[in-house]
Amino acid sequence: MPAAPSDDRLQRRPDAALKLQFSLRSSAISPRERQAFQASLDGLRLPKARVGTPYEARIELGATLRQSAPEVRDAEFALVRDAGFAEIGLTPRLDDDVLLLAGTPTSETTDAPLELEIYVDEEPFATVALPWGVRPDLWSLWKNLPSPSGPYPVEDQASQAVGVPRTDKLVLAAGRRGRSHEHRGQFREDAFAVKIGAPGGWNFFAVADGAGSAKFSRQGAKLACETVVDRLALRFELSYRQGEIPSPLFSERRRRARPDDAPTYALYDGTNAPPALVAVFHCALYETFMRVVAERDARNQTLPPGERPAQLRDFYSTLLCCAVRKYRSGWAILSYWVGDGAFAIYGPGGDSSQVVSLGEPDGGEFAGQTRFFTSKSEIALEPIQRRFRAVVLRDFDALVMATDGVADPYFEVADDLRSPRKWQDFWNLRGPGDLFDGVFEREIAPDERARRLLEGLRFKVPDNHDDRALLLLLNPDRFADAPASRR
């Protein structure tokens, strides 16, 4: 189905006559050399320009002449006249012996050639036509086709806002189908899940990104999120009952006795955290894994004729999940992260110049080679220990869970996730059309904040069109002023 022409196309200039007239003055250029010069110019190829994208092309007059006429040393070039460029937002100018065509084009042209009119010693000598044009704005090329029909339908977008009882913090979560999937009419493959106020005062959050290459990854991501928050809640409750949740990390009694003992923050991984905590995650993750296995088996029970049996890899998804609890003297955050994206605590201990990454994003040697939750090799003690984190802290500004669709545009490499500066830039994304546009304004309802965040997920960053999911646990008032201005 062809897309309706965008507004940009209406600005098309059918009669675009783009001319650059320049003169060459030299005491000793032979007719043969002129011909050679003309032929070389004729062989030049300029990249085409695009509406809205900064453009610069260099026409190397001097170098071209020197190739054709090595003997000529006193050549002087002058730009005599240009036509048609001002209307499309480009400015030609001569920089010594290089003709520059620069600017950000404002309207499209037909692919009419760019005419170079050559004057030699004031006399018109030749015209060279170079293939050229201004193409439509990149953003106008994206279509928005509905999701297909098929098994495991999902909504193209979702958002949620919910306060965490007895704390100053609010969960804001939003997920949106990426431009690439809109363009091809494919499903959103990101998911998130929130479970607030489970027994024991724990709260559970999950974010997942289904693998682009796996055909049911949308379901894998959804099941992973929904199951893991449920299972974590159950496992925590069981462990509490059996007295397995150990006291050293979280002892209320100890804190009350010596309130100054509460660490600004302390970070543990799966090797030095109490084994019972890692075991809770191990059990919940195993059960989540088995839920996906059951889904695969159910699918294969009623396999449509001709369809190959589903495999676990068809449900591949990343997974970021955590358990969060507020104590009188501080917070405990226990987390598990497999795959890419971003998972961090910003402003631990109330220090906005710090950030704690809750693990490492899994990136391969080449892009797109990440790790997935439903790999058999991941559901074992060693990898879970490696991916587990436990943080105890007096306070924090924000807990952030993001799929790579949100993380990649702003944190290009793994190191960026540990850079407080990058994080401050992140929170400052609040201009029109930016991720946090209007989200942190004072005195707005939580639902409205979530709605604005969902809208913000439409942000335009070139080359970043993946599905996007972002979950924040924060006190929006602390972000009402941009972090930089708070300092």
Added chain:
Amino acid sequence: MARRLPIYILIDASGSMHGKAIQEVKNGLETLLESLQQDPYALGTVWLSLISYGREARVLVPLTELDLFALPKIDAPQTAPTNLGEGLELLLEQYDKEVVKGSAERKGDWLPILVVMTDGVPTDVKLYKETAQKIATATPRDGAPSETAQAKYRFGRVVACAAGPEAKAEVLKDFADEVVELERMDGPSFAAFCQFVSDTIGYCSQAPTREPQELPPPPPGMRFV
């Protein structure tokens, strides 16, 4: 820097391509480029390089962002052998220089796609055999899994085009995981091949890690070896 999908296109510029044939290749590439440059997804990720080989191999265009890629003049001399080995050797040099592997400081490129077209058989046989062995595709060929581990240069897809009666598709299977045979090296056939390449690139640029069996079918009239 965003994740790039590098595409290397190797063009046969041997003597047999002189004249009309090379013009058809140029027309085909022009159409290919035109169609890719309207695909917003490809525009975000595809980088193209054009290499020609004949008597010697030349980088006509180094790896360049799709939107800034301008097709150069392409010529084939009246007489020149088909030194595909040299072409592949130069390709691998460019790969070393241009393809970015991931690190903590930088996201790596997607596995590159290689497209090779020829209307003959390699004349520099020894070099050809050597270089072909260094090329590994994401999926092992002929069920030989050890090969990918040894070969240093990994590609996401390797498509070869054997055009005309002189080309030997079997030979190209030394490095390609898909060989497309064109019965003649003429405009419509090459245009169909370019459309196939365009579909492949468009498809891969959307999901570069997708399994090969899910690739779009080749256009009708095209034989797979």
